Amino acid sequence: MAKAQALSNGQSLAGRKLYIPQMAYAGGRVIAAAFRSIGIDATITPDSDPETLVLGGLHASGEECLPHKITLGDFLKVCRQPDFDPAKTAFFMASSNGPCRFGQYAVYLKKELRKLGYGDVMIFSPSADDSYDGIREHAGELMRTMWMGVTCGDLVTKFLYKTRPYEINPGQSEAVYRQCVHDFEAVLERQDISVGKRFCELIGLVEQMRDRFRAIPANYVKGRPLIGIIGEIFCRLNDFANQNTLNTIERLGGECWMSEFSEWVWYSNWGQGRQIINDHGRFSLAYLLFKIKAGFQRRYSEGLRAPLVNDLKGYEEAHDITEVLEAARPYLPPEGCLGEMVLSAGQSIFMQKHGADGVIDISPFTCMNGTIAEAVYPAISEDHAGMPIRICYFDGVNASVDRDIEIFLDLAKSYQARKPHPRVYPDYFQ
Numbered sequence: 001m002a003k004a005q006a007l008s009n010g011q012s013l014a015g016r017k018l019y020i021p022q023m024a025y026a027g028g029r030v031i032a033a034a035f036r037s038i039g040i041d042a043t044i045t046p047d048s049d050p051e052t053l054v055l056g057g058l059h060a061s062g063e064e065c066l067p068h069k070i071t072l073g074d075f076l077k078v079c080r081q082p083d084f085d086p087a088k089t090a091f092f093m094a095s096s097n098g099p100c101r102f103g104q105y106a107v108y109l110k111k112e113l114r115k116l117g118y119g120d121v122m123i124f125s126p127s128a129d130d131s132y133d134g135i136r137e138h139a140g141e142l143m144r145t146m147w148m149g150v151t152c153g154d155l156v157t158k159f160l161y162k163t164r165p166y167e168i169n170p171g172q173s174e175a176v177y178r179q180c181v182h183d184f185e186a187v188l189e190r191q192d193i194s195v196g197k198r199f200c201e202l203i204g205l206v207e208q209m210r211d212r213f214r215a216i217p218a219n220y221v222k223g224r225p226l227i228g229i230i231g232e233i234f235c236r237l238n239d240f241a242n243q244n245t246l247n248t249i250e251r252l253g254g255e256c257w258m259s260e261f262s263e264w265v266w267y268s269n270w271g272q273g274r275q276i277i278n279d280h281g282r283f284s285l286a287y288l289l290f291k292i293k294a295g296f297q298r299r300y301s302e303g304l305r306a307p308l309v310n311d312l313k314g315y316e317e318a319h320d321i322t323e324v325l326e327a328a329r330p331y332l333p334p335e336g337c338l339g340e341m342v343l344s345a346g347q348s349i350f351m352q353k354h355g356a357d358g359v360i361d362i363s364p365f366t367c368m369n370g371t372i373a374e375a376v377y378p379a380i381s382e383d384h385a386g387m388p389i390r391i392c393y394f395d396g397v398n399a400s401v402d403r404d405i406e407i408f409l410d411l412a413k414s415y416q417a418r419k420p421h422p423r424v425y426p427d428y429f430q
């Protein structure tokens, strides 16, 4: 309670319910739980459904990308709930100064809500230059809890994708996944423990998660094409936005290895570090504080991953994001091409070198990052033994991707037979 009261300065979240968009099933939940740990009444937006697109479409100008339409639609569904009170509601909408439309979405959302008479709804946009004094007071603690949550979310999602294609009883991996996310939330939201104790408890839950997934009856037979999943972060992580494409890939015989959400955080750190060196120099207090923050992130990430080394054999992420950025350099120099395009280019090469049989970029229709990345994929494929790479665009129109995926998996199988970098399998494969 003391923490919640401390949020009453400036633009306060006290007395408001904060809604977090469900970018991913795990991601939205762990972030909401992290906010609850500092006394904020946070929850996720309702599940997306056809009403989401109707409402989002009605109140969008038509020039926005699909993620905006979906988040807007889900926020408007909150506004239709019987107990909705604008003065007691806040919507979380991240923002950025990057080159694409994303930076405009918080502004647009505010404008639309005002037009609809919901001007009292607070838009909580962490990177905006507002005075969220109460949050600032708890910023360090919140960021650490959130980062641990994001890492746990990435890990449980990875386990889902590496188990589900092989499960004997359909639905079992998904059930274990949901139970694990629920358990992570329960530790992340606690207000009565220190950061260190939370970290230890989460390590215990990660071990429990590993054992639960190991216990799922499964047929681990080698040979399924391993398909790297890259692209725009919302669209690749959000099953509703990508029409369950990962399920489709599995149903048609593939296995998915998706770029983690954390990748974006490491990339943002890389950009922030360069900016600080540029503005203040390498021997500045600002850079020292930045390095301390990055050190904590590294420590939590490695600590939570440590119990999983054997299970994640062959699914490792780049140890340092510069490995991905350097791979992209001949096609999209990271200092000049900002955003997911450079990550998509670099990850496709990283995945090829670590045994992937093909890469699919999942992006919203007209996504600026997707469009630019698409332009360099033919050259990347040609320079990397002809590994198939294709982009799938989504715009909320329900169209079957089965045929495209079937053809792609055929290409992946033919590449599998001649690929120069064999896949490394965890020990439990036959």
Ligand code: SF4
Binding pocket: 065, 066, 067, 100, 101, 102, 232, 340, 364, 366, 367, 368, 369, 370
């Ligand atoms: S990354 Fe693509 S989809 Fe996302 S806001 Fe930017 S242009 Fe739109």
